[in-house]
Amino acid sequence: MSENKKSSEVKTATVLAFERxxxxxxxxxxxxKWDERNASGNWPTVTIHEKSVRGTISNRLKAGEQDPAKLDAAIEKPNLQTVDVATLPPDADTLKAQFTLRVLAGTGTPSACNNIDYRKKxxxxxxxxxxxxxxxxxARRYAANLANGRFLWRNxxxxxxxxxxxxxxxxxxxAAQWTFDALDHSLRDLAESAKAQSVVELAxxxxxxLTGSQHVLLEITAFVRTGAGQEVFPSQELILERGRGxxxxxxxxxxxxxxxxSQKIGNALRTIDTWYAGAEENGPIAVEPYGSVTVQGKAWRQPKDKQDFYNLLDNxxxxxxxxxxxxxxxxxAVLVRGGVFGKAD
Known part of the structure; x- marks a missing residue:
């Protein structure tokens, strides 16, 4: 390779970041109540309260702990726990979940980049x-995930x-409004959901x-008929250091x-990656640089296969x-997600 060609090559920026x-x-x-979802008026908020429970020993035992006498002795010790719970009141059978979503232009324009040639390219x-x-x-896939209610997670x-x-x-x-029956839209077949006329319009x-031709702010409201007094499922906080008690x-x-x-809502909306090996069996996963799915303990886009974000982008x-x-x-889709992607020296 000639020196001129080497000098003209674009190198990946060491500082490179994108906003979502x-x-x-x-x-x-x-x-x-489900029958009152179309009526005007404010719905009461769902609050969180504590519950204390007496659990039992149910974890998998080690080889040395399987002696019947030791197990009986362990079971006699109460496994006391205090947990947060959220439930619907006894006279309400429907959960209402509401959030807003801004759709912003400028995908691919770095918020930080220390290489002007790379930025131009x-x-x-x-x-x-x-x-x-x-x-x-x-956009069709994002719209399909709004229509199917994936953002409700366990709810x-x-x-x-x-x-x-x-x-x-x-x-x-x-200015415009669309209504979807979430159970009519598949969580796996996003392409089929995207064929519905209302999903096409939303997309x-x-x-x-995303292209910047229009300002877009969406308000999403989900009504979930789950049953009077039933438990509902907010996000669980990650407490890194819990004290005794x-x-x-x-x-x-x-x-x-x-x-x-909001991070969990965003994860659900970007669960649109069906372009990885194994998608036919596994279904859509959230767009991540390595195709990481923490609940499966697996990265579906391994660097050795050259199908991860960094290899694809650099090439x-x-x-x-x-x-x-x-x-x-x-x-x-990863650029829409945003993140810090610079290459270390």
Whole structure:
């Protein structure tokens, strides 16, 4: 390779960061009756309260602990726990979860980049992608995850009915609104959900927000008929250092209103990656640089397979080796996600 060619190569920036372009708020919980979901009026908030329980020994025993006498002695010791719980009141059978979502333009424009040549090449590459594909493929999948209620997480399981309402807010008022029966939309087959006319319309709006042709602020309201007095499931707080006697489970709340973390909402919305090896069997996963799924203890996009975000991005930007179109969608989805992606010296 000639010295001139070497000197003209674009090197990955050592400082490289992107801001997220799907910006959800926390989802807050309210309670009421299913038949009154269309009526005006405020719904009472779902609060968090403590419960003390006496548990039993149920963990897997080590080889030396399987003596019957030792096990009987262990069972005699109470496993006392104090936990947070959130429930619907006895006269309410429906959970109402509500959050807002900003859709921002500027995907691919770094918030920090210390290499001007890399920045120019990256910006030109993203512009080429947008010219060819726009963001419609990603927008359809984001819209499908709003329609299917994936953001409800465990609250979706076992529900009798789920109604999702998405309103496009302008000057604080709904300019357009769509209603979805979440149970009619598959969590696995996003392409099938994206065929519905209401999902297509919502996707067009999200695409307009990502391309910057329109300001997009959405208000999402989910009504989940789960049963009077039933437990509902806010986010659980991660307490790194618990003291002796502390609660064993702490639930998230905002001013004593139970809720789901905005990060968890964002994770659900970006669960659109079906472009990895194994997707046909495993289904969509959240867009992550290595395809990491913590609950499975697996990274589906291993660097050795050259299908992780860093390999795909570096080959595309620094080596002019454009990946297949479905992997281009994945790379753009990671940029929409945002993060710090610089290459250390």
């Amino acid at each position: 372009k799907l910006d959800p708020s926390d989802a807050l919980f309210f309670s009421g 990256l910006t030109a590459t993203v512009a080429g992608y947008v010219k060819e594909h726009s963001f419609i493929e990603l 979706r399981i076992g529900a009798e009915d789920i109604s999702i309402r998405v309103a496009h807010l302008k000057e604080g008022k709904p 067009d709006l999200i695409n307009a927000g 502390d609660k064993s489970k702490t639930l998230y709340h905002v001013n004593n209103v139970a809720g789901i973390h 595309w930007i620094t080596k002019d080796q454009a990946p297949a179109s479905e992997q281009q969608h994945y790379v753009m």
